[in-house]
Amino acid sequence: MNINENFRYLNAGMPEDIVRRKLSGDADGAVRLIDQWLSKENLVPEMRYSLTAEREMILRQMDDFPYTKEQALSRIRSCIPDFTEEEFDSRVDAGQIRWCYQNGEMRYFARFLESMCKAVPEITRRAQMALPGNESAVKGSRGDDRISCCIQKMKENGSMSVRTRIRASLRLNDDQFYPGVNIRAHLPIPAECEQQSEIVIEQMDPPTGVISPGDAKARTVCWEECMEENHEFTVVYSYVHTARYHEPGKTQECEIPTEEFTKEEQPHIVFTPYLKSLTEEVLQGETDPLEKAHRIYDFITLNMKYTYMPEYFCLENIAENCARSYTGDCGVFALLFITMCRCAGIPACWQSGLAAEPDFCGAHDWARFFVESRGWLYADPSYGVSAVRLGDEERRRFYFGNLDPYRMVANNAFQAPFTIEKQYWRADPYDNQVGEMETGERGLKYSEYQTTKEVLLCEEL
Numbered sequence: 001m002n003i004n005e006n007f008r009y010l011n012a013g014m015p016e017d018i019v020r021r022k023l024s025g026d027a028d029g030a031v032r033l034i035d036q037w038l039s040k041e042n043l044v045p046e047m048r049y050s051l052t053a054e055r056e057m058i059l060r061q062m063d064d065f066p067y068t069k070e071q072a073l074s075r076i077r078s079c080i081p082d083f084t085e086e087e088f089d090s091r092v093d094a095g096q097i098r099w100c101y102q103n104g105e106m107r108y109f110a111r112f113l114e115s116m117c118k119a120v121p122e123i124t125r126r127a128q129m130a131l132p133g134n135e136s137a138v139k140g141s142r143g144d145d146r147i148s149c150c151i152q153k154m155k156e157n158g159s160m161s162v163r164t165r166i167r168a169s170l171r172l173n174d175d176q177f178y179p180g181v182n183i184r185a186h187l188p189i190p191a192e193c194e195q196q197s198e199i200v201i202e203q204m205d206p207p208t209g210v211i212s213p214g215d216a217k218a219r220t221v222c223w224e225e226c227m228e229e230n231h232e233f234t235v236v237y238s239y240v241h242t243a244r245y246h247e248p249g250k251t252q253e254c255e256i257p258t259e260e261f262t263k264e265e266q267p268h269i270v271f272t273p274y275l276k277s278l279t280e281e282v283l284q285g286e287t288d289p290l291e292k293a294h295r296i297y298d299f300i301t302l303n304m305k306y307t308y309m310p311e312y313f314c315l316e317n318i319a320e321n322c323a324r325s326y327t328g329d330c331g332v333f334a335l336l337f338i339t340m341c342r343c344a345g346i347p348a349c350w351q352s353g354l355a356a357e358p359d360f361c362g363a364h365d366w367a368r369f370f371v372e373s374r375g376w377l378y379a380d381p382s383y384g385v386s387a388v389r390l391g392d393e394e395r396r397r398f399y400f401g402n403l404d405p406y407r408m409v410a411n412n413a414f415q416a417p418f419t420i421e422k423q424y425w426r427a428d429p430y431d432n433q434v435g436e437m438e439t440g441e442r443g444l445k446y447s448e449y450q451t452t453k454e455v456l457l458c459e460e461l
Contacts, residue, residue, distance in 0.1 A: 001049075002421050004429045009049035010267035010316060018054075025101030027058050034058075056425055057314045063447070064310035065100050065107040072097070072108040079113065079127040095325060096120060098307070115308040119327070121389070144390065146357060150404045151395065154245040162405040164356050165202070165238040165457035170435045171450045177230040182440035184224050186418055188353060188410035188432050190239040191219035194376065196409055203236040210420060217416035218432050224420075240461065243405035246377055257370050261347035265414065268318040268430070269339045275320055279343040289346050290371045293379070296340045297400045300333055301384030311446070312428050330382035331365035331431065335414070337381050338367050346370065350414035351378075352431050357406045358458040363433035366403065378403045406458070 014022075015037065021030040034055045037043060043051075067075065069088070076083050091097045096116050098109035109115065117124040154160045170185050190199045192214035201211060201221065209221040223233050264270050282299045286292050307327045309315065319339040322328040328336070334350060341348035347370035355364040366380040380399040387396035415430045424443035426436055434451040437444045 002417065003052075003424060004417075004422065004426050006049040006053040007415070007429045008266045009046050010053055011270065012044075012046040012050035014051060014054055018051075022054075022058055023101065025062075025103050025105070025107075027062060027102075030058050031055055057316075060311070060445070061100065061314045062102055062107070063445070064110055064314065065098075065102065066110050067108040067112070069106065069108065072112065076113055076127075079129060080123075083126075091116065095327060096307075098310070109308075109310065111308040119305040119307050146406075147395065147404055148392075150243075150406070151398050154243060154402065154404075157245075159242055159244040160405050161240055161242040161461040163198070163238065163240050163457065163459050163461055164406075164408065164455065165236065166354070166356060166361065166408065167234060167236045167452075167454045167456055168435070169232045169234040169450075169452045170437055171232045172227075172230055172437060172444075173448050173450065174230060176439075176444065176448050177227070179228050180226060182224075182226050184222065184420075184422065184438050185233045186220040186222050186420075186422070186432065186436040187233065187235050188435065189219050189221050189235060189237050190353075191216060191409055191412055193351075193409050193412055195241050195243065195403075195405075195407065196239050197242065198238070198240040200238050201235065202238055203234070205232070205234045209233070209235065212419040216419050217413040218411045218418055220410075220418055220420075220432065222418070222420045236456070238457070239408065241405045241407055241409075243403050243407075246374065246401045256372060257347045257376075261349050261370065262342050262345060264342070267316070268335055269342065269414070270317070270319070271339070271343050272317075272320050275323060275339060276343055278323055279340045282340070283344060289344075290374060292344045293341055293346050293348075293369050293371065293377075294400060296337060296344070297379050297381060297384065299340075300337055300381045301388055301396055301399075304328060304333060304381070304385055306382065306385050306389070312430050313426075330380075333381035333385065334365045334367045334379075337369075337379055338414075341367075341369050349412070350431075351409055351412055352433060353410035354408040354433065354453065355406060356408050356455050356458065358455060361453040361455045364407070365431065365433075377401045 018030050018033045034051050037051055038048060073085060073088055092099060096119060097112045099106045117127055117129050150160060168187050170187060172183065189201065190196050204221060206223060209223045211221050212219045221235050282295050283292055286295060303326055305327050306329060309329045309332060318332055319336045322332045322336045338348040338350060349368050351368055352365040355362050366378060368376050368378055370376050378401065380403060383399045384396045411431060422436060422438050422443060424438045426443055427446045437449045
């Protein structure tokens with residue numbers, strides 16, 4: 001079994017004494033106890049797999065929470081000098097500043113300030129912090145205007161196509177390099193799917209990369225090399241992305257998907273008692289599949305707040321925790337939408353890759369769902385949440401059933417393996433949007449290599 005498959009058993013849980021040590025931030029003690037349990041020959045396999053994944057999660061979790069309270073206050077006061085300790089505490093209590101314990105002391109999320117600016121317009125104004133990307137577009141910005149024009153064109157013409165060319169790269173950090181290091185590098189590339197056509201891999205450097213089949217669930221180009229000099233691994237690709245407008249009430253003949261799109265997928269797409277009850281409450285007895293999905297989308301977009309998240313590697317019960325905290329990012333919202341749809345008997349699945357516009361390129365996730373009379377439709381709860389923040393109800397409604405054409409789809413399933421699998425831990429065991437690297441001894445964390453994404457061409461056809 002590939003080591004990353006251990007994550008599928010996370011819901012087996014851990015012994016209570018290990019849980020208490022983890023929650024108190026006693027990483028050394030938790031790992032010591034896990035090692036004792038893993039040394040037992042008669043340990044149930046599911047528990048062994050769960051503990052193996054938890055051990056690595058515990059070791060990595062603290063990287064996302066570097067700040068003491070004094071350091072966090074100092075950082076926010078560098079932007080907002082009059083930010084008081086009392087206000088800081090109130091923002092923590094309101095769930096706007098993420099934290100965890102390290103050795104009994106509260107430590108704060110590395111991107112807490114950026115996250116607050118995403119969720120709280122008042123903080124954005126006071127900090128005068130500009131956040132790049134479509135999700136933080138303000139009224140009148142280029143991103144805001146572009147998407148508004150796109151929506152109108154799709155409604156008028158029925159579809160919109162965009163040809164995009166992207167250059168992406170990976171490079172090992174110099175402090176991780178030594179002559180003779182064996183490297184395996186993966187970069188995501190466009191996958192075959194309903195929206196994408198004319199996919200061309202225009203350039204690879206080195207030219208020895210192995211390209212996954214077009215229908216790979218997580219499509220990549222992979223290099224394996226014994227490196228004598230440190231260098232970039234790069235790929236340039238182009239594709240046409242066509243977004244079709246799905247008119248309300250329009251029906252079509254379509255083949256019903258298999259049951260794989262309605263079942264649980266451990267560890268995050270799970271029909272917990274709370275999520276089943278929540279879904280029933282949101283649906284209020286509704287029986288029409290399209291309206292069921294619409295109510296789930298409305299629940300998420302009208303109630304949730306966007307926040308930056310720690311690395312997915314260290315997250316547990318993603319969909320359920322989102323439904324409890326009412327916060328998340330694009331992938332978290334997509335997982336909650338998918339899980340609730342499946343709870344309601346609606347086929348749903350994951351799609352991800354990049355949001356790629358002329359002046360912006362960033363990782364992004366969204367969802368697909370199936371209605372028998374309509375076929376496969378799309379939902380982007382994250383852009384819906386963003387539309388609420390912008391006060392744009394037309395846009396919020398658009399992203400139920402539709403997507404814009406400024407996308408690159410690399411992944412058509414959640415937690416899909418690579419064609420050439422990583423031997424060691426992935427940086428993200430569930431998705432691949434920016435690339436992965438490993439040496440002959442271990443998988444590398446995101447902090448140990450550099451990634452770039454650049455849009456070279458983005459033209460409407």
